Amino acid sequence: xxxxxxxxxxxxxxxxxxxxxxxxxxxxSELLQLIVTPPIEKRRSKxxxxxxxxxxxxxENNIDIKELENNEVFIDVVLQTTQQALKTSQNEKIEYYxxxxxxxxxxxNPNLSEIQIFLNFVSNFTVWHIKILKLFDNPKKWFxxxxxxxxxxxxxxxxxxxxxxxPELKEQKEFYNLIWRDxxxxxxxxxxxxxxxxxxxGLFAMxxxxxxxxxxxxxxxxxxxxx
Numbered sequence: 001x002x003x004x005x006x007x008x009x010x011x012x013x014x015x016x017x018x019x020x021x022x023x024x025x026x027x028x029s030e031l032l033q034l035i036v037t038p039p040i041e042k043r044r045s046k047x048x049x050x051x052x053x054x055x056x057x058x059x060e061n062n063i064d065i066k067e068l069e070n071n072e073v074f075i076d077v078v079l080q081t082t083q084q085a086l087k088t089s090q091n092e093k094i095e096y097y098x099x100x101x102x103x104x105x106x107x108x109n110p111n112l113s114e115i116q117i118f119l120n121f122v123s124n125f126t127v128w129h130i131k132i133l134k135l136f137d138n139p140k141k142w143f144x145x146x147x148x149x150x151x152x153x154x155x156x157x158x159x160x161x162x163x164x165x166x167p168e169l170k171e172q173k174e175f176y177n178l179i180w181r182d183x184x185x186x187x188x189x190x191x192x193x194x195x196x197x198x199x200x201x202g203l204f205a206m207x208x209x210x211x212x213x214x215x216x217x218x219x220x221x222x223x224x225x226x227x
């Protein structure tokens with residue numbers, strides 16, 4: 001059981017216990033509700049406030065947000081991402097969900113079936129899945145964006161790129177190999193193994209499929225939002 005979920009359950013039990021006390025119960029329960037906001041409500045309030053701020057930026061970039069009321073894809077995305085975002089405390093995932101909402105608002109992907117698959121990827125994958133997929137979408141560009149000097153390998157395996165880029169994964173070979181297989185099964189990259197030897201040019205080749213690129217684009221930062 002997660003810490004946040006545990007807090008919610010504790011809150012509910014505490015409130016129920018106070019409410020069972022004769023005479024004092026009801027007002028004490030109301031007082032508790034005023035003073036102690038349940039963690040899930042905090043998450044929901046923070047989420048809705050952030051989404052409101054993001055959508056406001058669409059309006060500032062000449063997108064008629066009133067039209068979104070009739071955009072069924074957008075409404076579906078808002079409902080699904082809200083449900084999923086409230087289940088996680090990971091800021092990276094929450095940002096992916098926010099980006100998905102904004103990208104659906106500007107028509108980045110009108111295919112609802114693909115959108116549902118992409119949102120399920122965000123929900124079911126770890127943050128590391130998306131980090132590793134981004135790295136191999138365009139390794140050279142990744143190093144530039146990270147202001148990180150690329151490795152000067154004459155040859156090696158893709159696992160060497162992972163551990164160079166993310167030293168914290170150096171002793172977690174089974175972990176990143178599992179992630180790589182997950183991404184392959186999902187059809188997001190086109191390389192079977194991380195440990196096969198290849199040349200330096202091969203190490204820096206793009207490895208995502210067209211479907212993988214579409215997924216990364218859909219959860220990427222909205223072009224109007226540079227915050």
